[in-house]
Amino acid sequence: xxxxxxxxxxxxxxxxxxxxxxxxxxxxxxxxxxxxxxxxxxxxxxxxxxxxxxxxxxxxxxxxxxxxxxxxxxxxxxxxxxxxxxxxxxxxxxxxxxxxxxxxxxxxxxxxxxxxxxxxxxxxxxxxxxxxxxxxxxxxxxxxxxxxxxxxxxxxxxxxxxxxxxxxxxxxxxxxxxxxxxxxxxxxxxxxxxxxxxxxxxxxxxxxxxxxxxxxxxxxxxxxxxxxxxxxxxxxxxxxxxxxxxxxxxxxxxxxxxxxxxxxxxxxxxxxxxxxxxxxxxxxxxxxxxxxxxxxxxxxxxxxxxxxxxxxxxxxxxxxxxxxxxxxxxxxxxxxxxxxxxxxxxxxxxxxxxxxxxxxxxxxxxxxxxxxxxxxxxxxxxxxxxxxxxxxxxxxxxxxxxxxxxxxxxxxxxxxxxxxxxxxxxxxxxxxxxxxxxxxxxxxxxxxxxxxxxxxxxxxxxxxxxxxxxxxxxxxxxxxxxxxxxxxxxxxxxxxxxxxxxxxxxxxxxxxxxxx
Amino acid sequence: xxxxxxxxxxxxxxxxxxxxxxxxxxxxxxxxxxxxxxxxxxxxxxxxxxxxxxxxxxxxxxxxxxxxxxxxxxxxxxxxxxxxxxxxxxxxxxxxxxxxxxxxxxxxxxxxxxxxxxxxxxxxxxxxxxxxxxxxxxxxxxxxxxxxxxxxxxxxxxxxxxxxxxxxxxxxxxxxxxxxxxxxxxxxxxxxxxxxxxxxxxxxxxxxxxxxxxxxxxxxxxxxxxxxxxxxxxxxxxxxxxxxxxxxxxx
Numbered sequence: 001x002x003x004x005x006x007x008x009x010x011x012x013x014x015x016x017x018x019x020x021x022x023x024x025x026x027x028x029x030x031x032x033x034x035x036x037x038x039x040x041x042x043x044x045x046x047x048x049x050x051x052x053x054x055x056x057x058x059x060x061x062x063x064x065x066x067x068x069x070x071x072x073x074x075x076x077x078x079x080x081x082x083x084x085x086x087x088x089x090x091x092x093x094x095x096x097x098x099x100x101x102x103x104x105x106x107x108x109x110x111x112x113x114x115x116x117x118x119x120x121x122x123x124x125x126x127x128x129x130x131x132x133x134x135x136x137x138x139x140x141x142x143x144x145x146x147x148x149x150x151x152x153x154x155x156x157x158x159x160x161x162x163x164x165x166x167x168x169x170x171x172x173x174x175x176x177x178x179x180x181x182x183x184x185x186x187x188x189x190x191x192x193x194x195x196x197x198x199x200x201x202x203x204x205x206x207x208x209x210x211x212x213x214x215x216x217x218x219x220x221x222x223x224x225x226x227x228x229x230x231x232x233x234x235x236x237x238x239x240x241x242x243x244x245x246x247x248x249x250x251x252x253x254x255x256x257x258x259x260x261x262x263x264x265x266x267x268x269x270x271x272x273x274x275x276x277x278x279x280x281x282x283x284x285x286x287x288x289x290x291x292x293x294x295x296x297x298x299x300x301x302x303x304x305x306x307x308x309x310x311x312x313x314x315x316x317x318x319x320x321x322x323x324x325x326x327x328x329x330x331x332x333x334x335x336x337x338x339x340x341x342x343x344x345x346x347x348x349x350x351x352x353x354x355x356x357x358x359x360x361x362x363x364x365x366x367x368x369x370x371x372x373x374x375x376x377x378x379x380x381x382x383x384x385x386x387x388x389x390x391x392x393x394x395x396x397x398x399x400x401x402x403x404x405x406x407x408x409x410x411x412x413x414x415x416x417x418x419x420x421x422x423x424x425x426x427x428x429x430x431x432x433x434x435x436x437x438x439x440x441x442x443x444x445x446x447x448x449x450x451x452x453x454x455x456x457x458x459x460x461x462x463x464x465x466x467x468x469x470x471x472x473x474x475x476x477x478x479x480x481x482x483x484x485x486x487x488x489x490x491x492x493x494x495x496x497x498x499x500x501x502x503x504x505x506x507x508x509x510x511x512x513x514x515x516x
Numbered sequence: 517x518x519x520x521x522x523x524x525x526x527x528x529x530x531x532x533x534x535x536x537x538x539x540x541x542x543x544x545x546x547x548x549x550x551x552x553x554x555x556x557x558x559x560x561x562x563x564x565x566x567x568x569x570x571x572x573x574x575x576x577x578x579x580x581x582x583x584x585x586x587x588x589x590x591x592x593x594x595x596x597x598x599x600x601x602x603x604x605x606x607x608x609x610x611x612x613x614x615x616x617x618x619x620x621x622x623x624x625x626x627x628x629x630x631x632x633x634x635x636x637x638x639x640x641x642x643x644x645x646x647x648x649x650x651x652x653x654x655x656x657x658x659x660x661x662x663x664x665x666x667x668x669x670x671x672x673x674x675x676x677x678x679x680x681x682x683x684x685x686x687x688x689x690x691x692x693x694x695x696x697x698x699x700x701x702x703x704x705x706x707x708x709x710x711x712x713x714x715x716x717x718x719x720x721x722x723x724x725x726x727x728x729x730x731x732x733x734x735x736x737x738x739x740x741x742x743x744x745x746x747x748x749x750x751x752x753x754x755x756x757x758x759x760x761x762x763x764x765x766x767x
Contacts, residue, residue, distance in 0.1 A: 267613055270610055275621075275622055275623040275626065277617065277618055280617045280618065284603055284606065287605055292605060347601050348600040349600070349601040349604070351595075351597055352614070352615060353618065355590060355593070355595045355597075356615065356619050357566075357590040357591075358618055428605075507569045510568070511568065
């Protein structure tokens, strides 16, 4: 029984290397795991057991890494083939199954990293009197991580039946892992500098008395505390094992939770928008921005351009602080410009708008909603932060106004250009990197001119902001107001003009997409 | 007259796809539009429905010119084009709601009609799946529902029954007949002569961008089957020559 499950697990692991897509994914996971393992062993060898701050750092790092490892099985979705429920149809007792599944789960990336963590603890304390404690503590900690991970997966798989819940769980788990790794790195850096570590030691004391830190804090404590912590760790493992076994037994019998399907279906985003032409077009656009890989890639790539610009300017020798003024306007510019070929992304589906004789302005408004919904809060929330980091006094209104202006002007210009100068785009359903079947010379022109138009229309406000920056700060608020006003004006004008162009040229737009 | 087409003409590059077509369709009839591949059926129907701008000619739907007063004409038109996408990341229910609201229906009506149409066309089980997951036949059915949802006076359907299963086809035909009896008008194109003979009361045969025969079904058939008449007009069968090797089997 146990070896059957173990063999199954090995077969599953082997399947992760089959097929180029899965191989790529496995490669990424393996790379990250390797990096983490190397970092952990590095830290362990550099560890100085006599330093209080080193010991505190070790407790914190081990605790957060343990948390990350316990949560890590949730990050790959909940399709794990080794959930207890999958074994319900077979005549297997709960007790051996619980043992087999726990052993099987120790094989794999999570198990390997857990082992590395435990070994790192032993290596760190090797050569001291606390070595034996470290061995026991590390083993207890490792078992606790594995069991906790299994319990989390089983519970989450039972509760999260709707795909959206599964996504949320996965997303949240990835977030936890990221935060944990970041916390570990920060701790390592703080301890490395070795200046003021009282705070680190304070956190370590708190962690050492929680289940999370118990096993890692055992080596190096006073004799009484060692026993208390080891016994506590043992208690933790026993408790987890009991819960795990009870859970396996429960899941083998409990019915699968069903997704509730009501008669009255919801229409998702469509229920949240008014039942008007622009309303439903906005809802449809939002769905495409969030679900279609062609749009999603752009959203992911969006922060890269400002980051690259910052790096380039930093190398060129611009005062680093001032660089914080760059990202927001650049981001706003690209976000507004992004939809300049929106109609081509619909491909022939745009016939629905033509057959229904949709009002041009309604079509344009609907398509403008996703970038507005994303961009305006982003600019409003981030402008004060970036303005503060830049250290330029009074720059906030200018940064806010110019960024808003770029976003709105961009959406306005896009409203016109997507109706007036569409060019072949990747088809619906294709990947974001797929080239359209026909590439047209118009593509470059449309991209360049629309970008130029946005920058051109916003240049007066930008010039005023520049005066404010280099000469007289009095100009900064004026630039902000001018920028925002330009944006509002250009958005209204763009939607009006773009709407007229769209309605007049609608059959020609359809003809254009039909040709490629 | 619900549809009056005069002198419709369209040229793509050097080929004259549609060469001066005249059609009149009276209210309450089911008009079949048949022709071989590349005869100009889809081009003609696209120009009738306002999706493709004609080079010359007029299309009048319910007394409004489709190309001069499109908003009135398009309100009276329900369209199912061939080989055009839907917004296929929406679910079937979202898609129908989308079409209904684009045509000016309110939320309650849009939902009620979505329910009614999906029951009639046996779409109920699939409404919550994205349209991208549908089979071709399912897409045709949901497109038909989308064309009907704003209760148009004239339905223009391009190959509506391609890849649709026999049960759904029969159901859709019942629906179209009831619609025509109630005063609606249907123009449909098809390759399936049997189906056209079964469903339509008027037919037109288009070959090479011109109409070769048109009128009531009996007039056009002239005592033979529609298929025979059609093959005749489309240039007859060419004798199978040069395929002698096909009759000498390799083993």
